[in-house]
Amino acid sequence: MSEETTTPEITLEQLSGAYAMRAKFYMFMFDVLVENFGNDKAVELMSDATYRLGEEMGEKLQAHGPANIEGLTEQFLQGIPCRDHLFGPELRKCDHEGMEIKFHKCPLKDNWVAAGRKGEALELLCKAAGAIDAGMFSKAGFTFEGETWKIGDTGCCRLVVKPGSEAEAV
Template sequence: MSDSPDYPTLLRNAYAMRAASYAHMFDVLRERFGTETALEVGQESTRRLGEAMGVKFAGHGPDDLSGLCHAFLDGIPNRDSMFAPEIKRCDGEALEIHFHRCPLKEAWQAQGRSDADLELLCKMAGAIDGGLFEAAGFVFKGETWKPGDAGCCRLKVLPGAGASE
Protein backbone atom coordinates (compact mmCIF):
# COMPACT_ATOMS: atom_id res chain seq x y z
CA MET A 1 0.00 0.00 0.00
CA SER A 2 1.24 3.46 -0.88
CA ASP A 3 1.88 6.14 1.74
CA SER A 4 1.03 8.89 -0.73
CA PRO A 5 -2.17 10.91 -0.19
CA ASP A 6 -5.21 10.12 -2.30
CA TYR A 7 -6.38 12.31 -5.17
CA PRO A 8 -9.05 14.26 -3.22
CA THR A 9 -6.51 15.09 -0.51
CA LEU A 10 -3.94 16.23 -3.07
CA LEU A 11 -6.55 18.35 -4.82
CA ARG A 12 -7.71 19.94 -1.57
CA ASN A 13 -4.07 20.66 -0.66
CA ALA A 14 -3.54 22.33 -4.05
CA TYR A 15 -6.57 24.55 -3.47
CA ALA A 16 -5.30 25.38 0.03
CA MET A 17 -1.98 26.47 -1.45
CA ARG A 18 -3.78 28.57 -4.08
CA ALA A 19 -5.87 30.15 -1.30
CA ALA A 20 -2.75 30.91 0.74
CA SER A 21 -1.10 32.46 -2.31
CA TYR A 22 -4.11 34.69 -2.97
CA ALA A 23 -4.27 35.71 0.69
CA HIS A 24 -0.56 36.55 0.94
CA MET A 25 -0.64 38.57 -2.29
CA PHE A 26 -3.74 40.40 -1.08
CA ASP A 27 -2.11 41.16 2.29
CA VAL A 28 1.03 42.57 0.66
CA LEU A 29 -0.99 44.69 -1.77
CA ARG A 30 -3.23 45.95 1.05
CA GLU A 31 -0.24 46.87 3.25
CA ARG A 32 1.44 48.80 0.43
CA PHE A 33 -1.50 50.34 -1.43
CA GLY A 34 -4.63 50.06 0.72
CA THR A 35 -7.64 47.78 0.59
CA GLU A 36 -9.33 49.29 -2.46
CA THR A 37 -6.27 49.03 -4.69
CA ALA A 38 -5.42 45.56 -3.34
CA LEU A 39 -8.90 44.36 -4.26
CA GLU A 40 -8.79 46.03 -7.67
CA VAL A 41 -5.39 44.53 -8.59
CA GLY A 42 -6.34 41.10 -7.22
CA GLN A 43 -9.59 41.08 -9.17
CA GLU A 44 -7.85 42.08 -12.39
CA SER A 45 -5.33 39.27 -11.95
CA THR A 46 -7.92 36.57 -11.28
CA ARG A 47 -10.17 37.94 -14.03
CA ARG A 48 -7.32 37.53 -16.54
CA LEU A 49 -6.87 33.94 -15.40
CA GLY A 50 -10.58 33.38 -16.02
CA GLU A 51 -10.35 34.95 -19.47
CA ALA A 52 -7.60 32.49 -20.39
CA MET A 53 -9.72 29.60 -19.12
CA GLY A 54 -12.92 30.82 -20.80
CA VAL A 55 -11.64 30.32 -24.32
CA LYS A 56 -12.37 26.58 -24.08
CA PHE A 57 -16.06 27.33 -23.46
CA ALA A 58 -16.44 29.81 -26.35
CA GLY A 59 -18.06 27.16 -28.55
CA HIS A 60 -21.13 27.42 -26.31
CA GLY A 61 -21.41 31.19 -26.60
CA PRO A 62 -23.36 33.27 -26.87
CA ASP A 63 -26.49 31.29 -25.90
CA ASP A 64 -25.92 27.56 -25.32
CA LEU A 65 -26.41 27.78 -21.57
CA SER A 66 -27.19 24.09 -21.18
CA GLY A 67 -24.04 23.06 -23.01
CA LEU A 68 -22.04 25.59 -21.00
CA CYS A 69 -23.48 24.28 -17.74
CA HIS A 70 -22.46 20.71 -18.45
CA ALA A 71 -19.04 21.56 -19.89
CA PHE A 72 -18.25 23.91 -16.99
CA LEU A 73 -19.40 21.61 -14.20
CA ASP A 74 -17.94 18.48 -15.80
CA GLY A 75 -14.56 20.25 -15.93
CA ILE A 76 -14.38 20.76 -12.15
CA PRO A 77 -12.40 17.93 -10.56
CA ASN A 78 -14.09 16.31 -7.56
CA ARG A 79 -16.79 18.97 -7.89
CA ASP A 80 -19.50 17.50 -5.68
CA SER A 81 -17.38 17.16 -2.55
CA MET A 82 -15.29 20.29 -3.18
CA PHE A 83 -17.99 22.72 -4.38
CA ALA A 84 -21.37 21.00 -3.93
CA PRO A 85 -22.92 22.82 -6.90
CA GLU A 86 -26.67 23.16 -7.10
CA ILE A 87 -28.12 24.06 -10.48
CA LYS A 88 -30.90 26.50 -9.61
CA ARG A 89 -31.78 27.28 -13.20
CA CYS A 90 -30.62 26.20 -16.62
CA ASP A 91 -32.75 27.27 -19.56
CA GLY A 92 -32.53 29.56 -22.56
CA GLU A 93 -32.68 32.70 -20.41
CA ALA A 94 -30.24 32.02 -17.58
CA LEU A 95 -27.85 29.59 -15.95
CA GLU A 96 -27.76 29.87 -12.17
CA ILE A 97 -25.50 27.72 -10.01
CA HIS A 98 -25.11 28.01 -6.25
CA PHE A 99 -21.89 26.60 -4.87
CA HIS A 100 -22.57 25.35 -1.35
CA ARG A 101 -18.87 24.84 -0.66
CA CYS A 102 -15.61 26.36 -1.80
CA PRO A 103 -12.15 24.97 -1.05
CA LEU A 104 -10.64 28.46 -1.21
CA LYS A 105 -13.09 29.89 1.33
CA GLU A 106 -12.69 26.83 3.55
CA ALA A 107 -8.89 27.22 3.45
CA TRP A 108 -9.17 30.91 4.39
CA GLN A 109 -11.47 29.98 7.26
CA ALA A 110 -8.93 27.37 8.42
CA GLN A 111 -6.29 30.14 8.34
CA GLY A 112 -8.45 32.08 10.80
CA ARG A 113 -9.44 34.87 8.42
CA SER A 114 -12.17 37.23 9.60
CA ASP A 115 -15.52 37.45 7.82
CA ALA A 116 -14.47 40.86 6.47
CA ASP A 117 -11.31 39.36 4.96
CA LEU A 118 -13.28 36.36 3.64
CA GLU A 119 -15.63 38.70 1.82
CA LEU A 120 -12.72 40.59 0.22
CA LEU A 121 -10.83 37.43 -0.70
CA CYS A 122 -13.97 35.91 -2.22
CA LYS A 123 -14.51 39.07 -4.29
CA MET A 124 -10.92 38.93 -5.45
CA ALA A 125 -10.95 35.22 -6.33
CA GLY A 126 -14.48 35.33 -7.72
CA ALA A 127 -13.45 37.70 -10.51
CA ILE A 128 -12.18 34.57 -12.26
CA ASP A 129 -15.81 33.67 -13.07
CA GLY A 130 -16.57 36.96 -14.79
CA GLY A 131 -13.46 36.60 -16.92
CA LEU A 132 -14.25 32.99 -17.80
CA PHE A 133 -17.91 33.40 -18.76
CA GLU A 134 -17.47 36.73 -20.55
CA ALA A 135 -14.51 35.38 -22.56
CA ALA A 136 -16.79 32.52 -23.60
CA GLY A 137 -19.30 35.05 -24.97
CA PHE A 138 -21.83 35.27 -22.14
CA VAL A 139 -22.93 37.97 -19.70
CA PHE A 140 -21.95 37.29 -16.08
CA LYS A 141 -24.02 38.57 -13.16
CA GLY A 142 -22.81 36.34 -10.31
CA GLU A 143 -22.32 37.21 -6.66
CA THR A 144 -19.58 36.19 -4.29
CA TRP A 145 -20.03 35.22 -0.66
CA LYS A 146 -20.65 37.84 2.00
CA PRO A 147 -21.23 37.48 5.75
CA GLY A 148 -24.61 35.95 6.45
CA ASP A 149 -24.78 34.03 3.15
CA ALA A 150 -25.18 30.28 3.14
CA GLY A 151 -22.63 28.37 1.10
CA CYS A 152 -20.49 30.36 -1.27
CA CYS A 153 -20.67 31.90 -4.75
CA ARG A 154 -23.84 32.20 -6.80
CA LEU A 155 -23.07 32.15 -10.49
CA LYS A 156 -25.57 33.75 -12.85
CA VAL A 157 -24.84 33.57 -16.56
CA LEU A 158 -27.00 35.13 -19.26
CA PRO A 159 -26.87 34.86 -23.05
CA GLY A 160 -24.28 37.17 -24.58
CA ALA A 161 -24.41 39.72 -27.36
CA GLY A 162 -25.70 38.27 -30.60
CA ALA A 163 -27.80 35.59 -28.91
CA SER A 164 -31.01 34.73 -30.69
CA GLU A 165 -33.97 36.34 -29.01
Protein backbone atom coordinates in the same frame (compact mmCIF):
# COMPACT_ATOMS: atom_id res chain seq x y z
CA MET B 1 10.78 -0.20 -9.29
CA SER B 2 7.20 -0.31 -8.08
CA GLU B 3 4.30 1.30 -9.83
CA GLU B 4 2.51 3.97 -7.87
CA THR B 5 -1.17 3.24 -7.48
CA THR B 6 -3.54 6.16 -7.73
CA THR B 7 -6.76 5.89 -5.79
CA PRO B 8 -9.61 8.38 -5.60
CA GLU B 9 -8.57 9.17 -2.01
CA ILE B 10 -5.02 10.07 -3.06
CA THR B 11 -6.31 12.16 -5.93
CA LEU B 12 -8.72 14.03 -3.67
CA GLU B 13 -5.99 14.58 -1.08
CA GLN B 14 -3.61 15.90 -3.72
CA LEU B 15 -6.26 18.13 -5.27
CA SER B 16 -7.24 19.47 -1.84
CA GLY B 17 -3.57 20.23 -1.20
CA ALA B 18 -3.30 22.12 -4.48
CA TYR B 19 -6.36 24.21 -3.62
CA ALA B 20 -4.91 24.87 -0.15
CA MET B 21 -1.69 26.14 -1.74
CA ARG B 22 -3.64 28.34 -4.18
CA ALA B 23 -5.73 29.71 -1.29
CA LYS B 24 -2.59 30.57 0.68
CA PHE B 25 -1.04 32.31 -2.31
CA TYR B 26 -4.17 34.40 -2.87
CA MET B 27 -4.35 35.21 0.84
CA PHE B 28 -0.69 36.22 1.16
CA MET B 29 -0.72 38.19 -2.10
CA PHE B 30 -3.86 39.98 -0.97
CA ASP B 31 -2.22 40.80 2.38
CA VAL B 32 0.81 42.31 0.63
CA LEU B 33 -1.41 44.35 -1.67
CA VAL B 34 -3.52 45.62 1.26
CA GLU B 35 -0.38 46.57 3.22
CA ASN B 36 0.97 48.53 0.26
CA PHE B 37 -2.17 49.97 -1.32
CA GLY B 38 -5.18 49.55 0.98
CA ASN B 39 -8.30 47.38 0.61
CA ASP B 40 -9.86 48.98 -2.47
CA LYS B 41 -6.72 48.91 -4.60
CA ALA B 42 -5.87 45.40 -3.37
CA VAL B 43 -9.28 44.12 -4.47
CA GLU B 44 -8.91 45.92 -7.81
CA LEU B 45 -5.44 44.51 -8.55
CA MET B 46 -6.21 40.98 -7.41
CA SER B 47 -9.49 41.03 -9.34
CA ASP B 48 -7.64 42.08 -12.48
CA ALA B 49 -5.26 39.13 -12.13
CA THR B 50 -7.95 36.54 -11.38
CA TYR B 51 -10.13 37.92 -14.19
CA ARG B 52 -7.25 37.32 -16.62
CA LEU B 53 -6.88 33.75 -15.36
CA GLY B 54 -10.61 33.29 -15.91
CA GLU B 55 -10.33 34.62 -19.46
CA GLU B 56 -7.75 31.96 -20.23
CA MET B 57 -10.00 29.29 -18.74
CA GLY B 58 -12.99 30.63 -20.69
CA GLU B 59 -11.39 29.89 -24.05
CA LYS B 60 -12.44 26.24 -23.74
CA LEU B 61 -16.09 27.31 -23.30
CA GLN B 62 -16.26 29.67 -26.29
CA ALA B 63 -17.90 27.09 -28.56
CA HIS B 64 -21.10 27.58 -26.55
CA GLY B 65 -21.17 31.37 -26.69
CA PRO B 66 -23.05 33.52 -26.87
CA ALA B 67 -26.32 31.63 -26.25
CA ASN B 68 -25.93 27.86 -25.71
CA ILE B 69 -26.57 27.98 -21.97
CA GLU B 70 -27.33 24.26 -21.72
CA GLY B 71 -24.07 23.26 -23.42
CA LEU B 72 -22.09 25.76 -21.36
CA THR B 73 -23.62 24.52 -18.11
CA GLU B 74 -22.94 20.88 -18.92
CA GLN B 75 -19.32 21.46 -19.92
CA PHE B 76 -18.68 23.78 -16.98
CA LEU B 77 -20.08 21.37 -14.38
CA GLN B 78 -18.30 18.37 -15.90
CA GLY B 79 -15.02 20.29 -15.75
CA ILE B 80 -15.10 20.87 -11.99
CA PRO B 81 -12.76 18.36 -10.35
CA CYS B 82 -14.25 16.50 -7.35
CA ARG B 83 -17.11 18.94 -7.68
CA ASP B 84 -19.53 17.47 -5.13
CA HIS B 85 -16.88 16.98 -2.46
CA LEU B 86 -15.04 20.28 -2.88
CA PHE B 87 -17.70 22.64 -4.21
CA GLY B 88 -21.19 21.22 -3.67
CA PRO B 89 -22.78 22.93 -6.69
CA GLU B 90 -26.56 23.20 -6.81
CA LEU B 91 -27.92 23.81 -10.31
CA ARG B 92 -30.86 26.11 -9.67
CA LYS B 93 -31.63 27.09 -13.25
CA CYS B 94 -30.55 26.10 -16.73
CA ASP B 95 -32.61 27.18 -19.72
CA HIS B 96 -32.37 29.46 -22.75
CA GLU B 97 -32.62 32.53 -20.49
CA GLY B 98 -29.64 31.62 -18.33
CA MET B 99 -28.15 29.44 -15.66
CA GLU B 100 -27.74 29.78 -11.94
CA ILE B 101 -25.48 27.65 -9.79
CA LYS B 102 -25.12 28.05 -6.02
CA PHE B 103 -21.91 26.69 -4.58
CA HIS B 104 -22.38 25.38 -1.07
CA LYS B 105 -18.65 24.86 -0.53
CA CYS B 106 -15.40 26.33 -1.79
CA PRO B 107 -11.91 24.99 -1.06
CA LEU B 108 -10.45 28.49 -1.24
CA LYS B 109 -12.93 29.96 1.23
CA ASP B 110 -12.65 26.89 3.47
CA ASN B 111 -8.87 27.35 3.66
CA TRP B 112 -9.19 31.07 4.36
CA VAL B 113 -11.63 30.38 7.19
CA ALA B 114 -9.26 27.72 8.57
CA ALA B 115 -6.50 30.35 8.49
CA GLY B 116 -8.65 32.64 10.64
CA ARG B 117 -10.07 34.95 8.00
CA LYS B 118 -13.59 36.13 8.67
CA GLY B 119 -15.90 39.07 8.20
CA GLU B 120 -14.87 41.81 5.81
CA ALA B 121 -11.41 40.32 5.22
CA LEU B 122 -13.01 37.07 4.02
CA GLU B 123 -15.58 38.91 1.93
CA LEU B 124 -12.87 40.94 0.18
CA LEU B 125 -10.78 37.83 -0.54
CA CYS B 126 -13.82 36.12 -2.05
CA LYS B 127 -14.59 39.19 -4.16
CA ALA B 128 -11.04 39.42 -5.48
CA ALA B 129 -10.77 35.69 -6.24
CA GLY B 130 -14.30 35.52 -7.66
CA ALA B 131 -13.39 37.73 -10.61
CA ILE B 132 -12.12 34.51 -12.18
CA ASP B 133 -15.74 33.58 -12.98
CA ALA B 134 -16.48 36.92 -14.63
CA GLY B 135 -13.40 36.52 -16.82
CA MET B 136 -14.24 32.93 -17.75
CA PHE B 137 -17.87 33.44 -18.76
CA SER B 138 -17.27 36.81 -20.43
CA LYS B 139 -14.45 35.35 -22.54
CA ALA B 140 -16.81 32.55 -23.56
CA GLY B 141 -19.24 35.19 -24.89
CA PHE B 142 -21.82 35.24 -22.09
CA THR B 143 -23.05 37.88 -19.67
CA PHE B 144 -21.96 37.18 -16.11
CA GLU B 145 -24.05 38.47 -13.20
CA GLY B 146 -22.86 36.28 -10.35
CA GLU B 147 -22.17 37.21 -6.75
CA THR B 148 -19.39 36.24 -4.39
CA TRP B 149 -19.87 35.36 -0.73
CA LYS B 150 -20.86 38.18 1.58
CA ILE B 151 -21.12 38.43 5.35
CA GLY B 152 -24.28 36.63 6.44
CA ASP B 153 -24.44 34.34 3.38
CA THR B 154 -24.35 30.58 3.64
CA GLY B 155 -22.17 28.47 1.39
CA CYS B 156 -20.16 30.39 -1.14
CA CYS B 157 -20.66 32.16 -4.46
CA ARG B 158 -23.64 32.16 -6.79
CA LEU B 159 -22.98 32.05 -10.51
CA VAL B 160 -25.55 33.66 -12.78
CA VAL B 161 -24.85 33.50 -16.50
CA LYS B 162 -27.07 34.84 -19.29
CA PRO B 163 -26.73 34.82 -23.05
CA GLY B 164 -24.18 37.34 -24.30
CA SER B 165 -25.08 40.56 -26.04
CA GLU B 166 -24.19 39.06 -29.41
CA ALA B 167 -27.01 36.53 -28.93
CA GLU B 168 -29.54 39.35 -29.18
CA ALA B 169 -28.14 40.40 -32.55
CA VAL B 170 -28.47 36.90 -34.03
